[in-house]
Amino acid sequence: MTAQLPSRHLSADQAIAALPTEAKARVSDAEMQQAVRTLLIGLGEDPDREGLIDTPKRVVKALKFLTSGYHQSLDELLNGAIFHENTNEMVLVRDIDLFSSCEHHILPILGRAHVAYIPNGKVIGLSKVARICEMYARRLQVQERLTTQIADALQGILQPQGVAVVVEATHMCMVMRGVQKPGSWTVTSAMKGVFADDARTRQEFMSLIRHTPTFH
Numbered sequence: 001m002t003a004q005l006p007s008r009h010l011s012a013d014q015a016i017a018a019l020p021t022e023a024k025a026r027v028s029d030a031e032m033q034q035a036v037r038t039l040l041i042g043l044g045e046d047p048d049r050e051g052l053i054d055t056p057k058r059v060v061k062a063l064k065f066l067t068s069g070y071h072q073s074l075d076e077l078l079n080g081a082i083f084h085e086n087t088n089e090m091v092l093v094r095d096i097d098l099f100s101s102c103e104h105h106i107l108p109i110l111g112r113a114h115v116a117y118i119p120n121g122k123v124i125g126l127s128k129v130a131r132i133c134e135m136y137a138r139r140l141q142v143q144e145r146l147t148t149q150i151a152d153a154l155q156g157i158l159q160p161q162g163v164a165v166v167v168e169a170t171h172m173c174m175v176m177r178g179v180q181k182p183g184s185w186t187v188t189s190a191m192k193g194v195f196a197d198d199a200r201t202r203q204e205f206m207s208l209i210r211h212t213p214t215f216h
Contacts, residue, residue: 094209164189
């Protein structure tokens with residue numbers, strides 16, 4: 001679900017509370033493991049053989065870790081790390097490694113995010129920028145939504161003069177299957193406030209993140 005931008009009149013705490021971030025499990029681990037067992041049978045395997053007997057449990061554990069962002073909240077993640085500072089220069093955290101999962105095939109999305117904002121009286125702990133990216137990445141995603149969610153979260157929390165997010169990623173659903181194009185990568189961006197309105201500010205951000213993306 002893409003977070004909706006809270007009102008500019010909300011406090012930081014109210015803005016955080018207004019951003020939907022959590023999801024609750026609807027089925028048990030045992031039901032999930034049974035589903036994996038059924039998939040193995042459908043693939044022609046014997047889920048009771050030595051190498052696969054614990055696979056349903058391992059798959060469920062791995063998937064729950066890879067989608068743990070559904071069970072995190074911005075409030076808990078930030079832990080009060082919002083500070084009042086009289087600064088209006090760009091803050092940029094670049095090359096944040098991202099590991100997500102394509103919601104269409106549940107295959108990996110590997111990439112990096114570059115996140116900038118121009119404060120309007122408040123700043124956020126730098127590590128929290130990376131944690132916000134990680135929280136939204138650890139869900140079933142499409143890259144376009146992931147990029148927007150990161151931008152909307154920062155805009156809602158800080159109400160800065162502007163936010164810019166660029167995500168560059170390679171999608172295993174295009175590499176391992178389907179069109180099978182290793183080396184392809186996708187770039188998405190979300191620009192808000194002065195980054196959308198001022199070409200010079202946007203160009204400064206783009207020049208600071210310019211590099212040749214490589215994925216391993």
